[in-house]
Amino acid sequence: MTKPRTRIQQKNHAVIMAAGLEVFSQYGFRGSTLDQVAEAAGLSKPNLLYYFPSKEAIYQGLLVELLENWLEPLHQLNPNGNPVEELLGYAQRKLAMSRDYPRESRLFATEILQGAPEIKPVLEGELRTLVKEKCKVIEGWIAAGQIRKVDPVHLIFSIWSLTQHYADFDVQVRAIMGERDPFASAAVHLEDLFRQMLTPT
Amino acid sequence: MTKPRTRIQQKNHAVIMAAGLEVFSQYGFRGSTLDQVAEAAGLSKPNLLYYFPSKEAIYQGLLVELLENWLEPLHQLNPNGNPVEELLGYAQRKLAMSRDYPRESRLFATEILQGAPEIKPVLEGELRTLVKEKCKVIEGWIAAGQIRKVDPVHLIFSIWSLTQHYADFDVQVRAIMGERDPFASAAVHLEDLFRQMLTPT
Amino acid sequence: MTKPRTRIQQKNHAVIMAAGLEVFSQYGFRGSTLDQVAEAAGLSKPNLLYYFPSKEAIYQGLLVELLENWLEPLHQLNPNGNPVEELLGYAQRKLAMSRDYPRESRLFATEILQGAPEIKPVLEGELRTLVKEKCKVIEGWIAAGQIRKVDPVHLIFSIWSLTQHYADFDVQVRAIMGERDPFASAAVHLEDLFRQMLTPT
Amino acid sequence: MTKPRTRIQQKNHAVIMAAGLEVFSQYGFRGSTLDQVAEAAGLSKPNLLYYFPSKEAIYQGLLVELLENWLEPLHQLNPNGNPVEELLGYAQRKLAMSRDYPRESRLFATEILQGAPEIKPVLEGELRTLVKEKCKVIEGWIAAGQIRKVDPVHLIFSIWSLTQHYADFDVQVRAIMGERDPFASAAVHLEDLFRQMLTPT
DNA sequence: TATGAATGAGGATTCATTCAT
DNA sequence: AATGAATGAATCCTCATTCAT
Structure with missing residues (x-):
């Protein structure tokens, strides 16, 4: 195309x-x-x-567009910034994306859930490389004692799952919380969670 | 039937x-x-x-069976147990379910992602009630100073998202981690995460 | 069988x-x-x-049983009776059958409407012979001046259609007449119709 | 549509x-x-x-088209015409329709026989109203001594049944009458029948 | 004599895609 | 650049009939 x-x-x-x-x-x-x-x-x-x-071409086109935006926030993780603030900022940016682009999040989730037939190569290529690169950064921060010792890959997974949950499981979240806006309190909760986890003692 | x-x-x-x-x-x-x-x-x-x-009856039958097992671990959260250990145990049980019953987790995720057409009533009924009840328990623990002050609903969401992620996004997790078993290290990571978050200072 | x-x-x-x-x-x-x-x-x-x-055998069995009863009243048309009363009696007997055995009438009507696939031989054989025989009787009555000059075959068709209508088109009859019992007034109406038509002047 | x-x-x-x-x-x-x-x-x-x-939509479309044409002749019954000739004309028009549109007649008959699932509302609405209106006309003619005293509703049923019979039971009619055209002699027969029934003495 | 289990042959309907203009 | 018309390949489901016991 x-x-x-x-x-x-x-x-x-x-x-x-x-x-x-x-x-x-x-x-x-x-x-x-x-x-x-x-x-x-x-x-x-x-x-x-x-x-x-074809129908599939539309779907693929969407995923391609999506992936670019999806990886962008992780790209922005600045090795030279304040580590805790960088990671907290990353989490907040991801949460904001869940709030503002829930359909994109769900589209991505559906694709992964079904085995990522279209984007597996991207996951095993670009994404894996990017994550490894950022893990190095995080490991550097740990080595320098700037954040607590955590598993960097699982840290990234945690940021993803905790933030995307509010878009992907939106129906469930609202069924339980009722009318209240989930995102405001989620931001506070996640801020606390990650600060507690990352701040060195 | x-x-x-x-x-x-x-x-x-x-x-x-x-x-x-x-x-x-x-x-x-x-x-x-x-x-x-x-x-x-x-x-x-x-x-x-x-x-x-009908096809739908098979699907509904699955969801009904699934929901029973799915809510069971939360039921087991013991108000009289040691708070931190109870919550850590709950998270570990959920993680084990992701490891041992990933298809159930994905079926559930798919249903929610598509707006929960079949099980919305259960979410707004039984599940909501159960969550509220357990939130009371958690609030009691906070009031007693047995765990740190956290938002109980978001804490539960966090347990769900962090554990189910390893089943639902399995393809992505493995694409990034390679052949390594994600669940062993995930267990360690989540143990640390929740202990750090919940243990009172 | x-x-x-x-x-x-x-x-x-x-x-x-x-x-x-x-x-x-x-x-x-x-x-x-x-x-x-x-x-x-x-x-x-x-x-x-x-x-x-087979399913068809049940259906055929029904039609066979039905036909015997269905032709019986015409058999009873007595060449030696009072002509007008004989024909009026025949009509009343057919009307009573519509009232008392409407399902039989409808089954027969459905079969004929669809081209009589099962009973065409009977129609062209037994029924035709019987009707011709009774037509001879009616023609005898006409020749003797005992009833008005009418087409005997069409007279028989008229008796059939006018009486079976109340069973076969029952839904329509009741839709138009409402709750009233159609058969009582129909009996009076047909009595008048046939007497008027058959009584010699 | x-x-x-x-x-x-x-x-x-x-x-x-x-x-x-x-x-x-x-x-x-x-x-x-x-x-x-x-x-x-x-x-x-x-x-x-x-x-x-859908299949049903085709069927419904047919019934709708059919009903319009089906009720038309009764509409044409002219209150200001010669009563006997009006009713004879109506009967002849219905007989012509049986001859020229036998499939329409049979479709209608099938629908009614099966309980009129699709057109019951029309029967209880438009048709009932139309019949009642025309009954008033007939009653007027009777009161004026222009036709014999008959039950107007049953008179209409008689016209319907006697004429539609030649379309609906066509197979039976031909099985009995052989190759002869039933409609020519039927027209003569019904002309006589209704004239005899309606002409005041 | 009776029935739970199983199936092959349809039958209505959906849908991505192509054709013709 | 756009669309009305058309279709082959599914897809869910029905049903008379058969099988096994």
Whole structure:
């Protein structure tokens, strides 16, 4: 799929991505129909397939776009910053993404849950490399006594799971908490959790 | 459907549940076909529908069975036990379930991700009640100074997310960690995390 | 299908016939299922097929039984009776059958409507012969000036249609007439109609 | 479903209605398959469902079309015409419809026989109202001494049953009458029957 | 005589995709 | 660039019938 050229192409490309996100994040790939995506996009079904060669191509396009944004916050982890604040900041940024882009989080979760058929290579390639790199940074901080001794990979997993939970399990969270906004109190809770865990004694 | 009576019914009922778990946890409800379930069960498709009235009934049957087991560990949280050990024990039990019953965890995650169409009532009813009850217990422990001051609901969410992550995002975890068994080190990591967070200073 | 021998065979044979009549008259042959018939008969489906070799055999058995009773009133038309009273009596007997055996009437109507696949030979054989015989009788009455000159075949059709209508189109009749019993007033109406039509001036 | 717009839609819509009439009038709703209708229409099965959402929708569409035409002749009963001629004319028009549209008659009969699941509301609404209105007219004629005293509702039933019989029981009529055209002699017979019944002495 | 278990042959409907314009 | 029309390949489910006991 080459990059779109004209105005209208760019616009419709974006419209379809938005519609695909809306639909796929809700029903999963197999559970969604092109009709639903076309409906959400306000385009005809054949027109969708004028811009994307297949249903799967729309889904793949979404995942590609998504992954870039998804890894960005981890990239920003600054080796030269204050370690505890860097890690807390990373967690808060991830939590904000769960709050502001829950559909993206759910789309990603669905893909992983089903065995990551589309993005396994990215996980084993780019993501793994990036995580290893950041683990080195964290290990450096531990060696320097700037944070407590923790398993860096599991620390990263903890940040991911604790923050994404509020997007992915949103229905459950709200079923239990009722009307209250979960994210405000979650931010406080996670701030405390990570500070407690990371601050050296 | 009432409980199965005869030997062969019990056997096939169980065989179908197992096959359904295998298939549905991998592809979700809409993404799975009766053919797949029949294949996995070693039965013919119409024979499946001799035991369960529909595809959905198999799925619902699974969720019902699942929910019972799923809530059990939280029930076991003993108000009279040692608070830190009780909560650590709960987390370890949940982690063991992620390790031993990852498909159940994924089935549950898929259902929640898609808006919990089947089990929302249970979430808003039984689960909510149970969580509230245990929150009271935790608040008692905090008031007594036996654990640090934390938000009890978010503490429970944290236990859930941190443990289930290893089942639900298994593919990602293994992509990053490689061949190493994630659960052994995860147990150590979570033990540390929760002890650090809960032990009063 | 040989005649049933033992008590229990006779009983179950009759039970199945009754159930088949109930079901087939309501939904037609193709629209009925063996399950429905088995349910109505209080027998298991395989047991049904122990007494009758197939679904079609039950249906055929019903039609055979039915036809005997169905032609009986016409047989009774007495060449030596009072012509007008004989024909009025025949009409009243047919009307009573519509009232008392509406399911039989509907079963017969359904079969004819669908082209009489099972009983066409009977229609072209026995029934045709019987009607021709009775037409001779009616023609004799006309020749003797005992009733008005009418087309005897169409007279017989008129008796059939006017009486069976109250069974076959029962739903429509009641939709229009409301709660009132249609048969009492129909009897009066038909008495008048046929007397008016047949009485010589 | 809104009215078809384009040429091809109009054509195929009509083609499907015609095919549905052919098939449903012969085998009833449950006894007919979409394959048969598709075959009769010269279209593929999915293409049928491109124009109608379901098998039932085709059937319902037929009944709706049918009912309009079916009630028309009764509408035409003119309160200001010559009473006997009006009623005879109505009967002859209904008989002509049985001759020219026997499949419509049989479709209607099948629907009623099975309890009118689709059109009961119409029977209890529009049809009932129309019949009551025309009964008033007939009662007026009786009061004015223009026709003999008859039960108006049963008179209408008689017209319906006597005329529709030749379409609905066509197979039986021809089995008995042989090759002769039933409708010509039926017209003479019914003319005589109704004139005899209605003409005041 | 009776029935629990099983199935092959459909049958209605869905859906991604293609065709024609 | 867009869409009305069409379809082949599923997919869930039904049902008369058979099997095994």
